[in-house]
Amino acid sequence: MTTLLSTDRLLIRTWQPCDRAALEQMTGDAQMMHYLSDGRAWRKDEIDEFFARQQAHQARHNICMGVLATRAAAAVVGVAGLQPLDDGTFELGWWVWKDHWGLGYASEAGRALIQHAREALQLPQVLAVIDPGNQASIRVAESIGMHYQCQKPACETVARRGERMVSIYQLTL
Numbered sequence: 001m002t003t004l005l006s007t008d009r010l011l012i013r014t015w016q017p018c019d020r021a022a023l024e025q026m027t028g029d030a031q032m033m034h035y036l037s038d039g040r041a042w043r044k045d046e047i048d049e050f051f052a053r054q055q056a057h058q059a060r061h062n063i064c065m066g067v068l069a070t071r072a073a074a075a076v077v078g079v080a081g082l083q084p085l086d087d088g089t090f091e092l093g094w095w096v097w098k099d100h101w102g103l104g105y106a107s108e109a110g111r112a113l114i115q116h117a118r119e120a121l122q123l124p125q126v127l128a129v130i131d132p133g134n135q136a137s138i139r140v141a142e143s144i145g146m147h148y149q150c151q152k153p154a155c156e157t158v159a160r161r162g163e164r165m166v167s168i169y170q171l172t173l
Contacts, residue, residue: 002058004066004081005112011069012080012109014058015051019067022076023047025097032098035131038164057083063121065093068109080109082117085127085157090117092126092171094140101136110144118173128169129157141169 005012015023026032027042042050054064061084068078078096085091092113094106117123128146130137146169154166 004063005109005116006071007108007112009071010077010080010105010109010112011071011074012066012112013069014064014066015054016067019076020047020051022067022097023050023079026078026095029098032095035134035137036095054081054083061121063116068094068096068105077105080106080113082113082121082126085129090121090123090126091157092117092128092146094137106137106140107143110140114144114171114173123173125170125172127171129154130167130169132165132167138167138169144171146171 002014003011004014024047027047030039030041033039033041054066057064058066061082063082065079065081065083067076068080069076076097077100078094080094082090082092092110094109096103096105114126117126126146127149128137128141130141132151149168149170151165151167154164157166157168
């Protein structure tokens with residue numbers, strides 16, 4: 001297990017085989033997946049592809065959409081990280097398990113990821129791909145300094161959501 005980043009309350013780390021059950025729980029929950037797959041649970045092959053894609057991002061860029069865990073209990077509370085988009089820019093992303101909504105975990109992870117993107121990766125900008133109806137994620141993006149850029153079909157990003165429109169938020173670093 002590799003810790004990618006840490007904050008006072010959180011760790012962002014690489015995925016381990018023992019984390020599969022937590023990801024299956026998140027991706028199998030209709031409320032959690034409402035803005036990611038219209039509430040549809042991910043199939044086994046989609047979870048396998050997610051793990052393979054994140055492992056490849058970690059190997060190539062030394063960052064991925066990793067496990068978001070509490071430092072105190074090491075409990076998996078979501079997903080957070082950076083990943084390359086199809087156009088070569090990097091997406092800053094987060095999902096927080098619904099039992100932990102409203103605790104500020106997404107904003108805390110986002111701030112740490114922005115600092116990492118700026119200082120370690122020396123990226124010129126980061127983007128967030130957000131469903132236009134996801135007001136909680138929009139609030140997180142704005143609270144960490146991101147600004148609305150445009151809407152585009154999700155298929156034009158790494159997001160696996162077909163022609164569905166997504167909002168792009170951007171932060172120049």
